[in-house]
Amino acid sequence: MTLSVDITALTIASALCAVGATALLLRRLTKSSALPYPPGPPSRGLVGNLTDVPKDLEWEVYADWGRKYGPVSHFRILTKHFIILNSFEAAVDLLNKRSAIYSNRPTFTMQGELMGWQWNTALINGDRWRAHRRILHHYLHESMAQNYRPIHARAVVQLLQAFLDTPEDFYQHIRRWAAAGTLPISHGIDVTMDTTGDHWINLADEAFDTIAAAGLPGAWAVDWIPALKYLPEWIPGAGFQRKAQEWKRLAVQMRDATFDLVQSQTRLGTAPPSVAAELSQNGFAGESVHEEVIRNVAGVLYLGGADTTVSPVQSFMYAMVTNQDKQRLAQAEIDRVVGRDRLPDHSDKDSLPYVSALILEVYRLYPSVPLGVPHCPQEDDVYMGMCIPKGATVIANSWGMLRNEGTYPEPHSFLPERFLKEGRLDPTVQDPRIPVFGWGRRVCVGQPVAESSIWLVITSILACFSITPAKDEYGNNYVPQLHLRSGFVTLPRPFPCTITPRSEAHRQLVAAASDQL
Numbered sequence: 001m002t003l004s005v006d007i008t009a010l011t012i013a014s015a016l017c018a019v020g021a022t023a024l025l026l027r028r029l030t031k032s033s034a035l036p037y038p039p040g041p042p043s044r045g046l047v048g049n050l051t052d053v054p055k056d057l058e059w060e061v062y063a064d065w066g067r068k069y070g071p072v073s074h075f076r077i078l079t080k081h082f083i084i085l086n087s088f089e090a091a092v093d094l095l096n097k098r099s100a101i102y103s104n105r106p107t108f109t110m111q112g113e114l115m116g117w118q119w120n121t122a123l124i125n126g127d128r129w130r131a132h133r134r135i136l137h138h139y140l141h142e143s144m145a146q147n148y149r150p151i152h153a154r155a156v157v158q159l160l161q162a163f164l165d166t167p168e169d170f171y172q173h174i175r176r177w178a179a180a181g182t183l184p185i186s187h188g189i190d191v192t193m194d195t196t197g198d199h200w201i202n203l204a205d206e207a208f209d210t211i212a213a214a215g216l217p218g219a220w221a222v223d224w225i226p227a228l229k230y231l232p233e234w235i236p237g238a239g240f241q242r243k244a245q246e247w248k249r250l251a252v253q254m255r256d257a258t259f260d261l262v263q264s265q266t267r268l269g270t271a272p273p274s275v276a277a278e279l280s281q282n283g284f285a286g287e288s289v290h291e292e293v294i295r296n297v298a299g300v301l302y303l304g305g306a307d308t309t310v311s312p313v314q315s316f317m318y319a320m321v322t323n324q325d326k327q328r329l330a331q332a333e334i335d336r337v338v339g340r341d342r343l344p345d346h347s348d349k350d351s352l353p354y355v356s357a358l359i360l361e362v363y364r365l366y367p368s369v370p371l372g373v374p375h376c377p378q379e380d381d382v383y384m385g386m387c388i389p390k391g392a393t394v395i396a397n398s399w400g401m402l403r404n405e406g407t408y409p410e411p412h413s414f415l416p417e418r419f420l421k422e423g424r425l426d427p428t429v430q431d432p433r434i435p436v437f438g439w440g441r442r443v444c445v446g447q448p449v450a451e452s453s454i455w456l457v458i459t460s461i462l463a464c465f466s467i468t469p470a471k472d473e474y475g476n477n478y479v480p481q482l483h484l485r486s487g488f489v490t491l492p493r494p495f496p497c498t499i500t501p502r503s504e505a506h507r508q509l510v511a512a513a514s515d516q517l
């Protein structure tokens, strides 16, 4: 989603500049530290760096700032301070080692208050966050991920069959696979590979897009002048209010439509097992759970099966089209370890180091949340002689860290071998999953489940299918350029490729597994 500054609201914003100026002055006067802010692009007057904020592929611009200004840089929009962390060490020092003060989220008026995304655990703070996270952790930790393996295996077989039937629709099949791995868990909703599940998938995708559009620094004037939220929507220039209402409907609908279905099934006694049904019927840790918390928790699980999980698998498809040699190496390893008579399963994982390295390289080269989710210090802090102000929006540029030449030589090339030494995973190479899944107390709570399902689907696709470039009109290989979608979660934009079963035996293997569903 492209960052679009709400120009009309800007007009109103200028009328409120006096308020901002006073606030800025006050902030300057009350700045508790005489230390400088980290270096960054020169700020211009009252609005600061409003015009420097990147409009597209923000992580690349921030990585350039890292090269220019160092691992920690700063910019300001009016009174809002932003800190960009471009090095792994700085992110560990602040977000992990000082997690006691860096575990809050900054508030975005547009995304939170106006659009109603305050139900999302990823965007809230304090006791409310702790209560939600505790329940989510229970349902998403490592051994729970093992319990979900049958659901994930079923979703994979459905995907493989869909690749046989309509390979040209692979992009949509991957979306359905992700939803088929989470919606049965969250709400007991069975997502089949035909179009009947698309209603739920589209609902989550549309809602997810609104988070992306609303959460980018500088995109909405109301984020840096919260007083604008009081403008009635009929005033010229208050178009953001109408947008917020429209998006709020989507955000709340995706949470409530699914939960309402579970409730009506519960009344009829037909609700399949699910997190929503279990929490409603049995509560949690011996106590009943408020209905709103159940709605929120189940909604977050549902959201987890949207773009963040889809992104690495679509990126993997792109990496295979453009790196045929690596694909063949992974397939040779699978053939040696698994053979051609069965599908891979999690028990094969330790025997497939090249496949593991290939998946690590997908995470590294194409992080789905390239700027993570911002953190926010609860008090003024000092780092390497620089002031990190309380309330700043702290953005860890995972994309920049994962393309750092010092850490990963030839950082723009797809080289699974970088993670291997003497045929095993090399523990001395920086693990890319740390920036990919985030930091400190806010680290992705869905990581064990996400990693488990992504490993299975990628290994199974490699086992059964060849992914090759599509042909152009002259019969030549068409090697697509990667076009990443900008925004909070990034994905490769759709590209053509050819997906064929590796042999007749592989076709029959998939068909037989599909018949047994």
Ligand code: HEM
Pocket (backbone or CB within 6 Å): 121, 122, 123, 133, 136, 140, 182, 300, 301, 302, 303, 304, 305, 308, 309, 312, 368, 369, 372, 373, 374, 435, 436, 437, 438, 439, 440, 441, 442, 443, 444, 445, 446, 447, 449, 450
């Ligand atoms: C490849 C897939 C995924 C990636 C790359 C990913 C990445 C992330 C990142 C970067 C964060 C922010 C961490 C931070 O603040 O430093 C996050 C938070 C979160 N993720 Fe994931 N995620 C994925 C899948 C999932 C899944 C499947 C679920 C749920 C089923 C999930 C649920 C959450 C939740 C609830 C949070 C908020 C945690 C908090 O604020 O306490 N994620 N994720």
